[in-house]
Amino acid sequence: MKKIKTGDGSYTFVDDKYGEVLHSITGAEEEAIKKYAEPTNIAELAMKGEINILDVCFGVGYNSAAAIDAALKANSKCKINILGLEVNDKLLGLVDELTPKFKSYGFIREIKNNSYKDNNITIQLIFGDARKTIKKVKGEFDVCFLDPFSPKTQPEMWTEEFFKDIAAKLKTGAVLATYSCATPVRINLVRAGFDVKDGPSIGRRAPSTIATKVL
Numbered sequence: 001m002k003k004i005k006t007g008d009g010s011y012t013f014v015d016d017k018y019g020e021v022l023h024s025i026t027g028a029e030e031e032a033i034k035k036y037a038e039p040t041n042i043a044e045l046a047m048k049g050e051i052n053i054l055d056v057c058f059g060v061g062y063n064s065a066a067a068i069d070a071a072l073k074a075n076s077k078c079k080i081n082i083l084g085l086e087v088n089d090k091l092l093g094l095v096d097e098l099t100p101k102f103k104s105y106g107f108i109r110e111i112k113n114n115s116y117k118d119n120n121i122t123i124q125l126i127f128g129d130a131r132k133t134i135k136k137v138k139g140e141f142d143v144c145f146l147d148p149f150s151p152k153t154q155p156e157m158w159t160e161e162f163f164k165d166i167a168a169k170l171k172t173g174a175v176l177a178t179y180s181c182a183t184p185v186r187i188n189l190v191r192a193g194f195d196v197k198d199g200p201s202i203g204r205r206a207p208s209t210i211a212t213k214v215l
């Protein structure tokens, strides 16, 4: 995997199989914070004491690390449970090559045998095609990060069927964040039981999507 520097000075990789970059080239850290951790009510949920996050397409864990930072900043005693779904089991072997500014990136580096656990934080990873592994997921989540490669490259990851399987694992009122604002993606989210609205636009780029589970 080729390592590249993004616009905010943080590094990411170009995926060998799909030829796409794992994060926005305008800023990998910025994307994790602004498009995922900030617009998903993490601080608010953390103040209630516990937060359960489903991280679909975990990658190298930037979105999860940004979320843990946001939760611990709001409430250092908060319990944080993350379930990550990821197909590429080689990525964890690359995290030591990355030095993002997330205070919580150490937790990602500490993942051994697909999990990390201390008194407050649990991270569990399930490797395999998320369209299949989602069906075995147990629990109800407050927040979902949906971060596959683009709809053009991976249309199979943006279908109504997959979104319905994700929705089935979320609490009513749970918030899903994704970088895509493509109309077909939003239509499939609505068909799967979400209300959709614009998420943050970074710079002059198109907005992301924030979807709330309503059914």
Ligand SMILES: C[S@@+](CC[C@H](N)C(=O)[O-])C[C@H]1O[C@@H](n2cnc3c(N)ncnc32)[C@H](O)[C@@H]1O
Binding pocket: 021, 022, 023, 032, 056, 057, 058, 059, 060, 061, 062, 063, 064, 085, 086, 087, 088, 091, 128, 129, 130, 131, 147, 148, 149, 154, 157
């Ligand atoms: C845009 S990157 C996600 C970056 C990640 N969210 C992070 O914070 O580092 C897309 C990720 O989706 C993963 N992926 C692609 N197809 C998948 C599938 N069918 N099931 C699970 N993960 C998949 C890729 O391996 C890659 O890590």
